[in-house]
Amino acid sequence: MASNVELYLIEQFLKLKEIKVIDYRIIEDIGIFVSLKNTKKRTICPRCGKTTEFSLHQNNFITVRDLPFGEQQVYLKVNRRLLRCNSCQKKFSEDLGFVRKRRRYTKRFVKNIIEEVLHSDIKNVAKRNELSEQEIETMLKDLGQDLVKEKPVNLNKLGIDEIAVVKGQKNYYVVLVDLEKRKIIGLIEKRRTKEILEYLEAWGEGVLSQIKEVSIDLWKSYKSIAKKLMPQAKIVADRFHIMKQVNDELADAPPRRFPPSLARTKQMQLEEKLKEKRKRLKINQKKRLS
Ligand SMILES: [Zn+2]
Numbered sequence: 001m002a003s004n005v006e007l008y009l010i011e012q013f014l015k016l017k018e019i020k021v022i023d024y025r026i027i028e029d030i031g032i033f034v035s036l037k038n039t040k041k042r043t044i045c046p047r048c049g050k051t052t053e054f055s056l057h058q059n060n061f062i063t064v065r066d067l068p069f070g071e072q073q074v075y076l077k078v079n080r081r082l083l084r085c086n087s088c089q090k091k092f093s094e095d096l097g098f099v100r101k102r103r104r105y106t107k108r109f110v111k112n113i114i115e116e117v118l119h120s121d122i123k124n125v126a127k128r129n130e131l132s133e134q135e136i137e138t139m140l141k142d143l144g145q146d147l148v149k150e151k152p153v154n155l156n157k158l159g160i161d162e163i164a165v166v167k168g169q170k171n172y173y174v175v176l177v178d179l180e181k182r183k184i185i186g187l188i189e190k191r192r193t194k195e196i197l198e199y200l201e202a203w204g205e206g207v208l209s210q211i212k213e214v215s216i217d218l219w220k221s222y223k224s225i226a227k228k229l230m231p232q233a234k235i236v237a238d239r240f241h242i243m244k245q246v247n248d249e250l251a252d253a254p255p256r257r258f259p260p261s262l263a264r265t266k267q268m269q270l271e272e273k274l275k276e277k278r279k280r281l282k283i284n285q286k287k288r289l290s
Helices: 004-014 107-118 122-128 131-149 192-201 221-227 239-252 260-289
Strands: 019-027 033-038 043-046 051-058 063-068 070-080 082-085 091-093 158-166 171-177 184-190 213-216 234-237
Touching: 019 158, 033 063, 033 213, 051 213, 070 091, 107 158, 122 158, 122 260, 131 158, 131 184, 131 260, 184 192, 192 221, 213 221, 213 260, 221 234
Parallel strands: 033 070, 158 213, 213 234
Antiparallel strands: 019 033, 043 051, 051 082, 063 070, 082 091, 158 171, 171 184
8 A cells, every 4th residue: 555645745746636646556567557536526517618516427437648757657547537517417528637538648748749759750759659650640639739729928939840740641740839938839730831821820910929039940931921920030940949949848857756665666676577587597598508
């Protein structure tokens, strides 16, 4: 059984809203499994739109992948409950906030993967993270949809980059980056001038007129787009600049740490395993020599 202190520390480490950590388990060679409990008492009912209390209709436990801890994968076990609204009496699946409906990974996991893709490519990132290329393409779509709803705030330096999607004919996602905050702020599915113009125009004059610098790839359409929508901005043709920023962000991010006792347990397990391996190796060598 995990101690309360351990659970509290893991909770602090995960930083999820209205979520309590109730247990954790390490499964060797697979990862750390953390069981969560939702403490939310009220929610917005997607059926009637009211902020309301609810009753439980059905449990629905799912396991979702979260950001890794060191070399360990982290999985969150959580109940995505089927609820009944106390106002309209209709049933709905609860919105967990940190994970999209029908997905098996957290939103922040998606952001990290896409940032990785930005300075690598889909194929390699898929391989490194044990994901399929299809899953990463779905992530691109999901993140794109989430970002459409957010307007950039205090955007001074805009970077425009792209991600090649391998499947089918050569497709590109255009990636918009806030270079000061080092954050992806937009994903556009097509590299056509029309779509990019529409996307940026939707940010509005208030956002566009504040932009002081646009860092772009050498593709000339980006330059004409920047000149048209942000005539006041200085244009910098520097592709690696953007990728470096995102890289640095990953490097700068504080390391995620689990409580020491947890790390120790893992360390001991690893040592055990190594001993076992060495033993087997010796036996095999002896066999071969004899
Ligand atoms: Zn309702």
